[in-house]
Amino acid sequence: MKMKVSLGPGTLAYPTPVFVVGTYDKTGKPNLMTAAWGGICCSKPPCVAIALREATYSYSNIMEQKAFTINIPSEDMVKEADYVGIVSGKTENKFETLGLTPVKSELVNAPYVDEFPFVLECKLLHILEIGRHTQFVGEILDAKVEPAVQASNNNPDPLKMKPFYFDPGTRGYYSTGKRIGDAFGIGKELKKESTFT
Amino acid sequence: MKMKVSLGPGTLAYPTPVFVVGTYDKTGKPNLMTAAWGGICCSKPPCVAIALREATYSYSNIMEQKAFTINIPSEDMVKEADYVGIVSGKTENKFETLGLTPVKSELVNAPYVDEFPFVLECKLLHILEIGRHTQFVGEILDAKVEPAVQASNNNPDPLKMKPFYFDPGTRGYYSTGKRIGDAFGIGKELKKESTFT
Numbered sequence: 332m333k334m335k336v337s338l339g340p341g342t343l344a345y346p347t348p349v350f351v352v353g354t355y356d357k358t359g360k361p362n363l364m365t366a367a368w369g370g371i372c373c374s375k376p377p378c379v380a381i382a383l384r385e386a387t388y389s390y391s392n393i394m395e396q397k398a399f400t401i402n403i404p405s406e407d408m409v410k411e412a413d414y415v416g417i418v419s420g421k422t423e424n425k426f427e428t429l430g431l432t433p434v435k436s437e438l439v440n441a442p443y444v445d446e447f448p449f450v451l452e453c454k455l456l457h458i459l460e461i462g463r464h465t466q467f468v469g470e471i472l473d474a475k476v477e478p479a480v481q482a483s484n485n486n487p488d489p490l491k492m493k494p495f496y497f498d499p500g501t502r503g504y505y506s507t508g509k510r511i512g513d514a515f516g517i518g519k520e521l522k523k524e525s526t527f528t
Numbered sequence: 529m530k531m532k533v534s535l536g537p538g539t540l541a542y543p544t545p546v547f548v549v550g551t552y553d554k555t556g557k558p559n560l561m562t563a564a565w566g567g568i569c570c571s572k573p574p575c576v577a578i579a580l581r582e583a584t585y586s587y588s589n590i591m592e593q594k595a596f597t598i599n600i601p602s603e604d605m606v607k608e609a610d611y612v613g614i615v616s617g618k619t620e621n622k623f624e625t626l627g628l629t630p631v632k633s634e635l636v637n638a639p640y641v642d643e644f645p646f647v648l649e650c651k652l653l654h655i656l657e658i659g660r661h662t663q664f665v666g667e668i669l670d671a672k673v674e675p676a677v678q679a680s681n682n683n684p685d686p687l688k689m690k691p692f693y694f695d696p697g698t699r700g701y702y703s704t705g706k707r708i709g710d711a712f713g714i715g716k717e718l719k720k721e722s723t724f725t
Contacts, residue, residue: 332631333642335672336682342574343671343683344567345600345646345691346543346704370541370567372579373658377539380577380663382569403542409708413715428720434529445530449542459656461570461665466577468658474540475532485533486540486697494542496693496704497711500683504714506705507543511606511692514699518610523625 342368346496349412349504350381353400353433353442353450354392361433361442362420363402364389365412367497368464377471379451382464388420393467397455398439401469402447405480406493406506413504438472448477448492539565543693546609546701547578550597550630550639550647551589558630558639559617560599561586562609564694565661574668576648579661585617590664594652595636598666599644602677603690603703610701635669645674645689 350366368382379401383390393399404412411429418425426433426442433442436452443450453469460466482488495506547563565579576598580587590596601609608626615622623630623639630639633649640647650666657663679685692703 332629333674335647336675336678338671338673338682340574340668341671342568342571342576342668343646344545344547344576344598344648345684345686345689346545346693347568348541348543350541368568368570370577371539371544371565372577372663373565373661374539375660376658377537378658379539379541380567380569401541406708410715410718413709413711413713414718415715417712417715429718432529449540450532451541457656457658459654459665461573461575461654463572464570466569466665468656468663471537471539474535474538476535477530478533481533482698484698485535487542487695488698489542489695489700489702492542495708496543498684498686499711501679501681501685501707502711502713503686503707504709504711505686506708507693508703508705510698510700511603511703512610512701514610514694514696514701515614516610516699517701518607518612518614521607521611521626 343500347499349497351402351404351412351415352381352389353402353444354389355396355440355442356392357395360424361426362388362392363415363425365416372468378456378468379453379471380466380468382466384464393455396440398441399453399469400436400441400443401451402444403449403494405448406495409495409504448480449487450475540697544696546694548599548601548609548612549578549586550599550641551586552593552637552639553589554592557621558623559585559589560612560622562613569665575653575665576650576668577663577665579663581661590652593637595638596650596666597633597638597640598648599641600646600691601644603692606692606701645677646684647672
């Protein structure tokens with residue numbers, strides 16, 4: 332057996348996303364925050380989960396508007412995404428500071444970031460209190476992408492969109508590297524004689 | 529305003545993880561599956577969520593054992609991880625087929641993969657029925673890492689561990705590229721005069 336070192340209970344997982352969450356407050360002021368705790372959580376209805384602390388401005392906004400967007404930055408927006416995670420929307424309009432443009436979703440009462448290449452527009456579906464964080468499950472009503480980063484099947488091409496991920500363990504951001512294999516394909520090389528007949 | 533193309537409601541997010549989930553069935557046979565729908569969901573208690581269809585073998589195993597592990601493959605294990613997502617544990621012991629070693633956790637009744645560089649040992653805490661997928665929230669009782677991939681602060685170094693991510697949109701796996709910035713740091717370059725005083 333290989334030796335493994337125990338790190339204790341901690342919130343490390345690979346990759347951890349950089350979800351930039353867009354909301355409106357009750358006066359209609361747009362806000363952004365970064366959520367590293369989250370991910371897709373259901374195929375039908377298509378849903379994505381994000382987990383927020385109650386103290387955040389976005390928590391109140393989602394509770395009031397029952398809606399949020401998730402905006403995926405490309406690696407050339409890493410400074411903007413990091414800034415969003417440092418400053419609270421209680422004291423500042425982060426769109427204005429960063430020169431980003433809030434676009435009001437036509438589907439839900441939340442803004443998305445015009446300058447980011449990919450966005451999800453989400454309607455609040457479930458709330459799960461877990462502990463320090465509350466999980467919001469949003470139904471994805473639409474996904475939108477910039478044409479410049481589309482693959483031939485219309486979905487985003489990660490090699491063009493260049494999303495990056497967050498690592499809490501080394502407090503850093505890491506870029507997308509290369510495509511290293513076809514999903515539901517490359518593993519077939521390991522099949523036994525009878526498995527895929 | 530920039531033009532964005534609507535893709536309709538769909539489960540695309542960047543990055544999407546490749547969580548290889550380890551469980552025991554009621555006879556003690558170890559199983560593995562890949563979960564792309566998941567992510568960290570709470571800091572205290574430290575928790576991770578995975579979403580599974582009821583039809584999977586792992587769903588029944590988690591319901592019975594109230595425990596699972598999450599195993600993170602490095603890019604040199606991309607074939608094994610893909611294989612785990614193709615074949616059902618109902619018909620095959622995937623550990624045996626792939627020559628992987630199940631190690632029984634000392635903390636929960638679930639096996640982890642000896643050959644993978646990073647594992648989380650989880651106790652089932654919440655079950656949320658969403659639709660086609662059921663979300664299991666597990667409390668992380670320990671994280672374990674191979675010494676060879678540790679950073680100077682003991683946590684895994686992504687540049688050594690080389691985790692990869694899954695993209696459902698282009699049905700591919702993408703490697704970790706470069707470290708492109710310090711979290712809670714690189715964004716400070718965009719601060720206004722008074723923000724960080």
